[in-house]
Amino acid sequence: MELGRVGIWNVGLRSEDPAARGEILEAAAELEELGYGAIWLGASPGVGHARPLIEATSRIVVATGILSIWDHPAAEVAAEHLALTKDHPGRFLLGLGVSHGALVGERYRRPYTAMTEYLDALDEGGVPKEERVLAALGPKMLAASRDRAAGAHPYFITVEHTRRAREILGDGPLLAPEVKVVLDEDRENARRIAREHYGGYARLPNYSNNLERLGFTDEDLRDGGSDRLIDACFAIGGLEAVRARIAEHHAAGADHVVLQVVTENPAALTRREWREIAQVID
Template sequence: MDIGRLGVWSSELRFGDPKRNQDAAAELEELGYGAAWLGGSPGVRHAQRLLAATSRLVVATGILSIWDYEPETVAKEEAALAADHPGRFLLGLGASHGALVGDRYTRPYSAMIDYLDRLDAAGSPPERRVLAALGPKMLAASRDRAAGAHPYLITPEHTRHAREALGAGPLLAPEVKVVLESDPARARAAARGHLEMYLQLPNYTGNLLRLGFEESDLAGGGSDRLIDAVFAWGDVEAVGRRLAEHFDAGADHLALQVITDGDEPPVAEWRELAPLL
């Protein structure tokens, strides 16, 4: 499965007007992006319309929550997509967060392993899946039970650690947050507005603390140090320099999540970033 060097990560493509989203996916393909990662805890079925509107673009779930979809149903739907669009659907799986799942959220790593066992038994091939992995155990599962890892809310240093954990073969496709704004105050304000929710989720904060940040970095929407490490902000050239840090650290593919204040797919920003392809 060829997902190229750059894709986009977008909740907007998961929700809203289907025709608008199909048109946006077709333009992504025309611009040369390799993949569209659907945010908003999508199911397999949510990839269907975008696949139908394109001919080469890979569509991935970024990330399907294992608490929301039965693995046997996922395997059946995935097989149907693979038959209709060979080599163009990538199943991204994640254990989500206790604050979002509620009482069902117990022993997330064990639950993921059980989910993968059931997927395997239902005939879903490991080479067509990636795992949302941050810590060592889930990165090891990404290496041993999937095609690789799709870490979210990370830094180039995490990308380096992830590559070391995965080894040379598996796919490493981090999500990278992008703010196309060169003014530091405006860029960081936009980043903080987006990041504040994530800083309430222990899976993310624990990973950031493991990377060397302090509790003070997590307050008030994030310190400048945290914002500058997690976000690629500035003009296209500055964003390109940050993406190069991830590639130098071992990333194979980067899923760019462009942060805007709207709820439409950020097509204009995708066009602006296309020279980085």
């Protein structure tokens, strides 16, 4: 499956609002025209969210970034995957994740075991490992991404995490990190926007634990994040800053860098920014 070197991650592209459907499909077609290799649908999409975008385009891969294993039974996902890939071979990538206890509630138990059991069920349902990736942060899930999937789609990470992930994955498996971008030359305003975005993740231990493994301290994680943390987790500035951060992740071992443009509206279709960034992608 050919993803290209850069893709786009966005929540608004999976909207179920009928009034937004036309613009969503138009935006998907434009992303393809701009040269992006893949669209990653945010906010725990189902397989069905990908079909309209695939049908509105001709080449670009559409991925779930990520589908929560707690919300979508494996047997149903396998059946939907089979139908979609039969109609559109090579156009859909199933991104899976264990989400977070704070979001899932009492169902969230033994997440690593739950993921391996889910993958077993997908195997039984005929979903090839080459057509799925895992939202992996820690060493165990990265190893599972290597052994049980096509690779990994880590979220809310740094260049250093990409380097460590590649060491665990080794050569071959896909590494497609999500990279946050605040396209704003005013650094203080950009950091303010980034901190507001980070606030939604600060209470989720999966991310905090991962950042601590990367060497960030309790002080870095408090009060919206230190400048050091924000600058490591977000590409902040103009187009050259975005180009440089993409290059850093590729140099650290990423195959496909997944850009999430962060603005004050989390669900916005940031089409102006996508057009601008397309000027600096290879």
